[in-house]
Amino acid sequence: MCSYVRLMKVTHQRYMQESLPPEVEIRTTNTTWKQISRTTMGAAISKTVVMEELEKLKKEWGNKNLPDLTTRFQExxxxxxxxxxQIAITGVSGAGKSSLVNALRGMTDFEDGAAETGVTETTMEHKSYPHPTFPNVTMWDLPGIGTPNFKPKEYLxxxxxxxxxxxxxxxxxxxxxxxxLLAREIRKTNKRFYYLRTRVDSSIDSESKKPNYSKEKCLEKIREYCCDNLTQAGESNPRVFLISRWHLDKYDFPLLQxxxxxxxxxxxxxxxxLAMPAFSKEALKKKRATLEAYIMKVALLSCVTGAVPVPGLSVVCDLAILVGSMIHICQVFGLDEGSLNRLAKRVGKPVDxxxxxxxxxxxxxQITKEFVIDMLTKSAVCGILMAAEFVLDFVLVLGSLTGGALSFGTTFYILKNFLHDAEKxxxxxxxxxxxx
Ligand SMILES: Nc1nc2c(ncn2[C@@H]2O[C@H](COP(=O)(O)OP(=O)(O)OP(=O)(O)O)[C@@H](O)[C@H]2O)c(=O)[nH]1
Ligand SMILES: [Mg+2]
Known part of the structure; x- marks a missing residue:
């Protein structure tokens, strides 16, 4: 057994003695956390799952050393x-451009910052609408293209x-x-474009009143009609996505995504x-998968950044990384006040x-350094956060992480469990x- 592993075994024994004295009481700083902690204590991610992931990663990393990896992950x-x-939305006046801009931002049409919608012509200039939580994602509401003097090249x-x-x-x-004509010019610029037929909900609604109504047949009819008029206008093999701004979980929106x-x-x-509204279980799963890759990277970075011992605990981690990552995870899943308020407005229910x-x-x-310390304390006291024990396995699987293994273990394990809970x-x- 190498000396590092031996050292970690000793640390682990000491850690278990230090962190689990029978007289220790679970400290709670506020009622909300007290309520949350009762359920959080049953760690959802088993050690086997974590180890399987590490084995997979080891295969992917190959012979790369820690400095190379952390530089790459930081980049x-x-x-x-x-x-x-940057998503550009265009179409004739009244097609539903501004409505779609709002839907993609998880907004109703009637709140601060929403794109103006209506039955009269409203979009006159191209205007940007940043995503309310992820401002690096911008929806562009472009003016209608139905004017008689329409020249696609000039328009673009x-x-x-x-x-x-x-x-x-x-x-x-x-x-x-x-x-x-516009699509043809877009194609020349080597950019992609997608044809969307909106207001499918209204069409379905009016068709459903007819005898022998079939939803599938109705959707097929709309699709055929759109493809036919695109073909007549000169498009070859058009593909049209049928959507409703009110139901991003339905029709062709998931396929579009x-x-x-x-x-x-x-x-x-x-x-x-990360930025699209969490409109389905499938969309949530994709968010989780993207966040899992993110967690692995921040956990590894925590080996080399400002990892410090947490007072009163045998864990070492970078609290700022944990706080930042937890906030990011909650925002991605729409568990922030802004997103919840917007969703409440959209579905017409009280936010509570x-x-x-x-x-x-x-x-x-609620996610602050104090909150994270509290969470670490409870995890350790309840024997869930057995970081030192994990470190042993990390060392065996990954090799020495130059002393940052404890921080890696803590960050990885805590965030994986946090992610699991946030998805649920x-x-x-x-x-x-x-x-x-
Ligand atoms: N039922 C239903 N109504 C929609 C949908 N999309 C848009 N609308 C309605 O269609 C009307 C026009 O929508 P807008 O989003 O203002 O259309 P626009 O393309 O921005 O129009 P201009 O700004 O004039 O170019 C509004 O009354 C919307 O509420 C949809 O998917 N379903
Ligand atoms: Mg508009």
């Missing part, structure tokens, strides 16, 4: 933070086409020659997944009803939101 995290996603120049990652061309009924994920580069795909579905996670405003809470909030 990845910086890139993710600074990557922008006027709206500064270079800055957009892709275009969404929408129609609420039929696509026109102008849509196809999947298509975008496949066609965007890796970084932009991650940005899209949605909050009542959150059983394990704190709200973003986000699922409960979603269920509560759609409950009739």
């Amino acid at each position: 990845d995290l910086d890139l993710l933070k600074n990557t922008t996603l 120049k006027k709206v500064k086409f270079e800055k957009y990652d892709f275009f969404i061309i929408i129609a609420s009924n039929r696509f026109t020659e102008n849509d196809v 999947e298509t975008l994920e496949n066609e965007l580069d890796d970084l932009k795909r991650d940005v899209l997944i 009803v949605l909050k009542s579905a959150i059983k394990k996670s704190p709200l973003v405003s 809470d986000a699922e409960n909030v979603r269920a509560k939101a759609v409950e009739s």
Whole structure:
């Protein structure tokens, strides 16, 4: 047994003696955390799961050493933070551009910062609408393209086409020659575009009153109609996504999101997944997968950043990293006050009803260094955070992490459990939101 492993075994024995004295009481700093902690104490992520992931990672990392890896991971995290996603939404007046801008930002049309919508012509200039939680994601509401003097080339120049990652061309009924002319010019710039047919909910609603109504047949009819008028206007093999701004979980929106994920580069795909509204269980799973990769990176970085012993505990970690990561996780899952308030408005329910579905996670405003220390204390006291024991396994699997292994273990394990709880809470909030 190497001396490092031996040292860790001794540390572990000492740690267990120090951290689990029978007389220790669980310290609670506020009632909310007391309530949350009761459920959090049953750690959801088993050690086996963690070890399996580490084995997988070891295979991926190959022979890379810690400094190389941390430099790469730091670059990845910086890139993710600074990557922008610019989505251009265009189409004739009244097609539903501004409504879609608001839906993609998880907003109603009637709150501060929402794009103006209505039955009269409203979008006159191209205007940017940053995502309320992730300002690196911007929706661009472009003016209608239905004017008689429409010149696609000039239009693209006027709206500064270079800055957009892709275009969404929408129609609420039929696509026109102008849509196809614009798409042709977009294609020449090597940018992607997607045809969307909005207001599918209204179409379904009116069709459903007819005898022998079938939802599938109705959707197929709309799709065929749109493809036909695009073909007549000169588009070859058009693909149309049917959507409703009120139901991003239905019709073709999930398919659109999947298509975008496949066609965007890796970084932009991650940005899209993190920022899109959590409208389905599937969307939540994708968020979780993206956050798992994020956690591995921040845990490894915590080996080399400002990891310090936590007073009164045998754990070493970078509290700022834990606080920042927990806030990020909650925001991605919409467990921050802003997102919850917006969702409450969207579904017409009191925000407290949605909050009542959150059983394990704190709200973003509750995540402070004190909160994290409290969480670490309870985890250690309850024997869940057996960081030293984990470190032994990390060392065996990954090799020495130059002394940062304890911090890696603590950060990784705490955040993995936090992520698991946040996903469950986000699922409960979603269920509560759609409950009739
Ligand atoms: N039922 C339903 N109504 C929608 C949908 N999308 C848009 N609308 C309605 O359609 C009308 C026009 O929507 P806007 O978003 O203002 O359209 P726009 O393309 O921005 O129009 P301009 O700004 O004039 O170019 C509004 O009354 C919206 O509420 C949808 O998916 N379903
Ligand atoms: Mg508009």
